[in-house]
Every structure is written in C-alpha cells, then in structure tokens.
Amino acid sequence: MPQTGHQYDQQPQAARQTPQAHEGRQITQDRQYQRPRPDLTARLNAWHARLAAANPAADLEAGEKAGARLIIPGSPEWPTQLDQLGPGRPLGLWLHGSADLRFSCLKSVAVVGARAATSYGNHIAAEFGVGLSEAGWTVVSGGAYGVDGAAHRGALAADSPTVAVLACGADVCYPAGHDTLFAAVRDQGVVVSECPPGVHPTRARFLIRNRLIAALSRGTVVVEAALRSGALNTATHALSLNRHLAAVPGPITSGMSAGCHRLLRERKAICVTSPEEMIDLVGVIGDDLARQARAPAVPRDKLNEPTRKVLDAIPTRGGAGPASIAVAAGVSLDAALSALGGLAAAGYIERATNGWRLRKESASYRKAPDSAFLEPPSTPEPAPLDDPPSPEDADPPHEMAPATWEDYR
Structure with missing residues (x-):
C-alpha cells in the first residue's frame, strides 16, 4: 500500500534541517574541538619536580617517630572498599592510632556537615555519634570544627572507635584547637591520611580527602550543610560510589540546613532523624530495622x-x-x-x-x-x-x- 503524507514528512530528520541550523551545529562542534586541552608536558614537568623533592625514606622515618604506620593495597589492614574508587584509589594511607582500620570500617557511617555548625547541628551530630557507636557502628568524619568534631566526641563518649580522615599529615594537628580531640581519637580510634608526615592542608586536599570519607563507610549522613559546603562534595562522592546518602532536615529559616534541604528536595538523599533510622538505611535487611515510632499512649x-x-x-x-x-x-x-x-x-x-x-x-x-x-x-x-x-x-x-x-x- 503506498505511503501517504507529504514528501517532506517522509524525509530523514537530518535532511530536513535548514541551512541555518546545520551551520549552528557545525559551529558548536568546532568550539568543542577548540577547547583548550591540558598541557601534559607542563604537568609532567611539575610532577617530575615534586618527585625529585620526595624522600620516601625520610617520610617512613618521620612516620615511625610519630607513631604512624603506612599501609598499601594488599596490606592486612587495607579497607577493600577503597578499590571502588578505581583510578582515584589512594596509593597508600598513613595511619596513627590503636584501632584496626579495616575492621573498624566494616560497619561504619560517615557523619559530615558544616564547620560553622549551629547549636542544633552540633547537638544532632553528637547524638548520631553516640547512637551509632552504641549500636556497634564506627563513626567516620573529617576531624574539622563543627559537625565533624561533635560526631567524633559523641563516638568517644560511647567508648567506641572513631576514624578521623585528615587533609594533612597524620602527625599534623589541624585544626590546632582539636589537639586534645585527635589525641583521644588516636587512643581509641585511628587517624587516617594519604599525605606523608609533615604535610599541611590546602583547599584542594580537603576536597580530595572527601572521597576517602565517602568510600570508607557504608553510607553518609549530612547533618548540616549550606548550599556551598564541603559536606555536599562528600555527598557527591557517596552518590558516585552508589553508597547510601542521608540528610537531616533542619529549620527552613536556617541557611546552614539549605544544602540538606536541597538534597532532600532533589531526592538524592533519604531523610533521617535518628541514628536508628540511619542504621535502618545502611544495615542488613531484617537485622537492623528501626523501631516504628508511635505516639505516646495515654x-x-x-x-x-x-x-x-x-x-x-x-x-x-x-x-x-x-x-x-x-x-x-x-x-x-x-x-x-x-x-x-x-x-x-x-x-x-x-x-x-x-x-x-x-x-x-x-x-x-x-x-x-x-x-x-x-x-x-x-x-x-x-x-x-x-x-x-x-x-x-x-x-x-x-x-x-x-x-x-x-x-x-
């Protein structure tokens, strides 16, 4: 049966494009080809200069003096979940503490949030730290001011190990006000860094460090975060690794909770309001179910x-x-x-x-x-x-x- 319709309707889409549309697409393709590519030679020269200044023997000696140890992929203490980072997997990790990193991260939750946390954020972070630790889950965080420090203190208060992932050397105390906290973490948990001893933090190292926090844990909960927050960077890494992501809601008038609310609105994160709900999210089906909340009976x-x-x-x-x-x-x-x-x-x-x-x-x-x-x-x-x-x-x-x-x- 002959086809009906106008001959123009039977032409392919590419053949029906106007000359102006075809010219616009060609310009777009030309711009893509003209994008500046990284200068590989300059990058190789920069790495060669850093390699010449590196002294592995001195790093090992400094780490040994500080009480730190170096682990690499294949070591008994190496967390195998870091292999999911692919090319981004660290070449090695410096550890300083009494806890076994691999064993501690078998059941772990990353608790992250804003440095300039409100009293609400600090309270919730400490509550999650205590609740997760009492249930046998290790708290992983970055050791910074605000939510990170409150989560670590909550875990320590429950006499459980906690993991602090730093953006500097394991022997460097940053922030300086957390020297007592880091000492307690070393006694009861472990401090982790992929930077050799003596290295000080930079902005880029904080963002690079965040992928380790997300990769070491089964799931990440964002307690409090503004729209521009490093905690959202950790949340992005958790999503890219197909790990569970949760967020704690806060007052709608608080800018420090705007990032959490955006994660919930975009359905990237699950709303949790208690440590039991977080364990329900990341735990084993049937074993770690949260109790159903009920209204008080009268x-x-x-x-x-x-x-x-x-x-x-x-x-x-x-x-x-x-x-x-x-x-x-x-x-x-x-x-x-x-x-x-x-x-x-x-x-x-x-x-x-x-x-x-x-x-x-x-x-x-x-x-x-x-x-x-x-x-x-x-x-x-x-x-x-x-x-x-x-x-x-x-x-x-x-x-x-x-x-x-x-x-x-």
Whole structure:
C-alpha cells in the first residue's frame, strides 16, 4: 500500500534541517574541538619536580617517630572498599592510632556537615555519634570544627572507635584547637591520611580527602550543610560510589540546613532523624530495622468506643444530665448510664449540682482501672423505669458512683 503524507514528512530528520541550523551545529562542534586541552608536558614537568623533592625514606622515618604506620593495597589492614574508587584509589594511607582500620570500617557511617555548625547541628551530630557507636557502628568524619568534631566526641563518649580522615599529615594537628580531640581519637580510634608526615592542608586536599570519607563507610549522613559546603562534595562522592546518602532536615529559616534541604528536595538523599533510622538505611535487611515510632499512649486510649464518646460529651464546667450526655455522645441512654458509672468509679468525672462534669485533676487522663473498660450492653434496651446496668465494682477516689435511676436524674 503506498505511503501517504507529504514528501517532506517522509524525509530523514537530518535532511530536513535548514541551512541555518546545520551551520549552528557545525559551529558548536568546532568550539568543542577548540577547547583548550591540558598541557601534559607542563604537568609532567611539575610532577617530575615534586618527585625529585620526595624522600620516601625520610617520610617512613618521620612516620615511625610519630607513631604512624603506612599501609598499601594488599596490606592486612587495607579497607577493600577503597578499590571502588578505581583510578582515584589512594596509593597508600598513613595511619596513627590503636584501632584496626579495616575492621573498624566494616560497619561504619560517615557523619559530615558544616564547620560553622549551629547549636542544633552540633547537638544532632553528637547524638548520631553516640547512637551509632552504641549500636556497634564506627563513626567516620573529617576531624574539622563543627559537625565533624561533635560526631567524633559523641563516638568517644560511647567508648567506641572513631576514624578521623585528615587533609594533612597524620602527625599534623589541624585544626590546632582539636589537639586534645585527635589525641583521644588516636587512643581509641585511628587517624587516617594519604599525605606523608609533615604535610599541611590546602583547599584542594580537603576536597580530595572527601572521597576517602565517602568510600570508607557504608553510607553518609549530612547533618548540616549550606548550599556551598564541603559536606555536599562528600555527598557527591557517596552518590558516585552508589553508597547510601542521608540528610537531616533542619529549620527552613536556617541557611546552614539549605544544602540538606536541597538534597532532600532533589531526592538524592533519604531523610533521617535518628541514628536508628540511619542504621535502618545502611544495615542488613531484617537485622537492623528501626523501631516504628508511635505516639505516646495515654490511659484514655484503652477506653472502649462508647465510653470515649460519653467522656467527650461531658462538659468541663457546669454539668449535664445523662439524657443530654447520651444525645451529645450519640449513644443510647443505657450505654451512657453504664459508661457514666465506670467513668465516675475511675475518677474521670464527678457529680455536679445539675449533672455530671469532668474532674479538674483528670485533665491528663489518669490511668483507668479495668472497670472503666466497659463494653456497650448487648442485651435489649430495658424499659425506662427499669434499673440501669451497674458498673463493675471499683473503688472510686472520692465517692461512690450512684447506682439507682433517681440518682442519675
């Protein structure tokens, strides 16, 4: 059957392009080819100059004097998860501390965030540090001010090892104000660096260091981060390694939480609000499930449905008779009378001049005995002049509930 339609519609897309569109695409391709390429010769010369200044024997001697040790791929202490970095895998790592790096990172979570953290961020970071450590998870962070330091202190407070990944030599204390913290980390955990001893940090080394934090742990949680934060760089590395990424929400008016909110909005991170939820995310399915959060239970929750309706219909001030309460609660008069007796015996309500009202001290709904958990009467409704069903025996706090029809009027 012959094809229908205009001959122009049957032409390939490339053949239908106008001369202007074809010329624009050619210009774009030419610009791509004209992009400046890195000068490999200059880079090789720079590396050759650094290689000439390197002294591996002196680095090993300095590390040994400082108490540090060097591990390389294949060493018993080498974390095999670093192999996922591919070409970006470090050639070696300097370690200074008592903990075994590989064993410590088998179950580990990276806790990162802003240096200029708020009191909220510091509190949450310390809470995550304590909670993760008490559950047997190692906290990995960068040892900086703010969130990093709070996470390390939380882990140390729980008497668990923690891993501090530095952007300087393992023997260099940066920031200087964390000398006591790093000493505690060395005693209880381990300090990690891919820089030889004596190397001081630079901005580029901090960004390069972040890939190690993400690679050493099963997942990363960003506690607090602005839109321009190094913690977001760590989050990017975690995503590139297909590791779990989580973020803690903060006040929407806080700029220090804007980065976390953007990760959540773009669905790059999972919202977590407790260490248990983070363990649920990175842990083993079925073994590390977080407990389902439930609202606090109050004694009133144990009342059956008719009794709760009657209790809701009783006024706080003044008073109301049984008939008015039954109408307001939407139950029969006999069900209202039965519930009133049980509620009075349990101390929820009291007699007033013109009926029933709530007791003032029962605003918090004290625990009711089993006598208040009355089921609605299953027998046919009695005649109006018959005696109502009396509640089960219970000792009221002040006065006995009335038991005769006239007392309810």
